[in-house]
Amino acid sequence: MPALFAYGFLQRAFLAGVLIAVACAVLGVFLILRKDAMIGHGLSHLAFAGVALGLFLNVLPLGAALVVAVGASLAIVKLKDRAGLHGDTAIGIFSSLGLATGILLASLGRSFNVELMSYLFGDILAIEPREVWLSVGLAAAVLAAVRLNYGKLLFMTFDRESARAAGVKVGRLDTLLMVLTAVTIVLGMKVAGILLVAALIVIPAAAGLQVASSFRGAVGASAVVAVAGVAGGLGLSLVLNIPASAAIVLLCFLAFALLFLRKKGRGLRAAPDRD
């Protein structure tokens, strides 16, 4: 199998896949603990509308998806802040809007349905060199932004009111987190496809949260699960001739299931001691 990695297309797939999956996993830890795990699903549906719009207007689908998903993420933040909508209502509304718009555009421009399918199911092995460099650059920017704001994001995630009282600009960080998630979801479309990209946000992070007693540990463990999922999924895809996106997501789920059962077995989820 190592010989397979001599192929350029596989190197590109591995490099882009690993970086994007790590970005997804790191963001996922914050999103799950903020109870915003479903934002990935919402933004992937909006990215679908963006891809359909790009194909309809004959412009770069990835670029159109980026504009639509980032714009919608900002709108979701504003709606959550100011409209007084409960919980994830704003995500639900925009998610449905994205899907409906995408279906409408796909129906209007019948000639591009085949290309749209490749975005729906993902095709990491067909990733082009310019897409690799775009993905590498954006994923690195996402990880750098998280690293620069790591402490403040952690404080806000753990105790929003105290973070505000300590001078953390939580509104700006909400916006930053949503924009980074939108960018990462768009990048992840090529790895896992629109239908499965949200899994890269939720499953590795949920797996990492099963083993960690510190936040740093949770982020590290999530990244390890994500990298293992991409590497293993790509390998299985080549050996068994199965879709890479499905193999990656199923391997991540397997890791989650094993870590969950291990934790259950050790009784770590027993209620902590109280006074």
Place this chain on the structure above:
Amino acid sequence: MSLVVLRRVAFAYERTEVLVDVDLTIEEGDFLALIGPNGSGKTTLVKIILGLLRPTAGEVEIFGRRPSEFVEWDKVGYVPQKATHIDPFFPASVEEVVGMALVAGRREGGRPGREAKGKVRRALEVVGLGELGREAIGRLSGGQQQRVFIARALVTSPRILFLDEPTTGVDAETQASFYDLLDRLNKSEGLTIVLVTHDIGIVNKHVNRVACLNQKLVYHGDHAAFCRSDAFRDLIGRGDHLISHEH
């Protein structure tokens, strides 16, 4: 020196008035109890001072600046109400929780460096938890968690500390050692403390100033005079909202 000044502060949630014409000054070195029945506006007042809520009328100054213009939040420590009602499965170590306050005011908000780790260790030693830095916060007892949040509020070496009903749900023995710690911080370190409480026993034993709130400020002065005041008799008469412990 006055650390906090409120002039004719009012606040309302939609049409419900919570605070009316509150004038209050907190001086450096005060150990002030902010007391009053449920719904009297104590927590709201603290949130207004900290800039978490905007008053509907009046002026607020903290270290001589409006909260919206104030930037030196490391001078202010805060332990919110229900601080210990955290998600017990949140994956944060005690060191991580205490270190959070150190990145809050920085331009870049990355991970704490070596100097910050030293401050975290010292803050944990002050509250008697020096050995538990690597423990997951969710696995500590309520009393230990309370001390972690005090350590987080102290790690920036603040000049004023706000505590909003910090011992709710904590046993009497842990409460006693907790208030001894606050006494020490106030008397030895000169830390100004503002304590929101229902507990008249705390007022009797530990604080030197009292502000009694019931929408309006009905009393503000020293502790001894408060115990002889009509405001005190009114509060004791209410009974249903106040508790009294011997610590």
